[in-house]
Amino acid sequence: MLSALWKTDLIKSKYFVTGLDNSKKTASIAGMCGIIAYVGKEKATPYLLDGLQRLEYRGYDSSGIAVLSDEGVIDLQKCAGRLQNLRQQIGEQAVAGSCGISHTRWATHGEATDNNAHPHFDQSEKLVLVHNGVIENYQKLRDDLESKGHQFRSQTDSEVLSHLIGVFYDSADGGSSEERLVAAVRESLKQVSGTYGIAVMHVDAPDFLVGARLGSPLIVGLGKGENFLASDVSAVVAHTTDAIYLNDYDLVCLKGDEFKVERIDGGVADFQVSQVEFSAEAAELGDYPHYMLKEIFEQAESVENAFRGRLSDEEASAKLGGLQMSPQELRDVDRIVLVGCGTACHAAMAGEHLIEALARIPTEVEIASEFRYRNVPMDKNTLVFVISQSGETIDSLGALREAKRKGFRVLGLVNAVGSTIARESDGGAYMHCGPEIGVAATKSFTSQFTLLTLLALLLGRMRDMSVSDGQEIIKELRALPDKIREVLKQSDRIKEIALKYIDAPGMLYLGRQFNYSTALEGALKMKEISYIFASGHASAELKHGVIALVSEELPSVFVAPKDSVFKKNLSSIEEVKARKGPVIAITTEGNDELDRLADDVIYVPETIECLNPILSVIPLQLLSYHFSVARGCDVDKPRNLAKSVTVE
């Protein structure tokens, strides 16, 4: 259930509707293998293929579908590659059948091949399963099953689970087929360690599906005479907006007109039916060629959504009711730990600067995957924030649970409402940036940055920040959307710069202070969608080693606004130019000091120093976007990646 704290924090926006009752949630977008299953009266295949299309951002190296035909035979089709391959394979030959399961994969165990694609049969080929997660003890289970004559068709950990359920099903005595299938799923899940979101179907139990989750998201979509299981509500909202967000250890049985949620151990489940608010157009490409470009261009609005309703002119401060902490509790905080992965971690690094500069509270950034296994000493007045767009990143969730286990208050800065991190944290603030579908995080970064600014403002004003400083930050925040629009107008020019360097073997990104994390984020964008080497550094680190890489072929991208460290950045740029390295510089409008020095200069409007990264990161996003497109890369679905990482 959504924490009460978060509910108070919902604001009116394109994606979020005010007056939501306690059970209303907005669709989340999370990733890493996608499951969609259907049981109802219609032909299952179109529902499954449509759902897979919407889930493809979760993984896209192979896909598959299994439908129980009206003749009682499982038709299983699967293949490596994009969903288009599966569509072609199925062609016009889709079997008539109104119950089916399907999957789009991001490989963990076993390459992306036809055989490793899901669904997986059991030994008898009467049962099929799709799985999202990792079965950690699969090798032992597989060895045991093989010693009993089982033959595996794939190298996946998941196939072990289908065989295991098949074994328990075949050996169960008494009860209906449906009862036996449920019992077999329960028994099998007792044997596995790891994470799973599963959907299971058996020929003996037509028009009946079983699902269960532990560590991997799974929702139930409740339609009229039809029900769904899916990794994410985005797969079902075209058909229903009534959804149940399953909790870990929940098991669900579905028929077309019935559903039952229990605990895997047979106990009573605590669940509720939520009304999902989803703007279909928010998840559509519209006139944009790629989601990434659309999401970059949404930032004027998404940044505004992050601060809308959260600024108090009267107090010259921010209002973050979702934190659910009294002013005194906030004043008592004497240390903050910010946790996240990838782009969220870069936002956390920016947040460290913001909170320390504006609120003077010692703040540290922890990479979530490191934090969860490190015994970080923290005193009792430490406040932990987990930052995550998807709210499902397993390392971030692990960090959240570890901090909670130790008794710390853990708050979330999350985009996906109803996601696991949102539900498990003690409170927090939503980003309200709408669905982010491109694998490269763009608008979520600027929204995270905006939220962290609000947090720093709130904490600062409770300490020694003056009214006038608070007012200045508020004024500049409000001015950001128009300034973002100004930056976006330069997309074509940035494209020209990208084309100029199209043969570059790599790029260096350099920035200081507030823009050190901007440099890291720019480098991450470039490498993840263009597959060239790119690394970000604090500008002054150049002379401590990085400068050895500088050459006529390797461009350096400097984030060098006219701020308190501009002269220092200028010296670093001089050092690169002295070694004939090409320089692309991002600086402040009206600053002509780089014209004579840099090869290409991109100007962003003036703002206060601490907010500059929101403007400066946008040219970096556009640079990587245009570079990637020009090199023929798949911008929205770069190789080897998925939108969010729900396996360790």
Ligand code: M6R
């Ligand atoms: O959903 P999250 O914010 O928790 O995801 C964290 C990272 O996986 C994510 O930011 C990743 O680094 C992006 N692909 C970067 O563009």
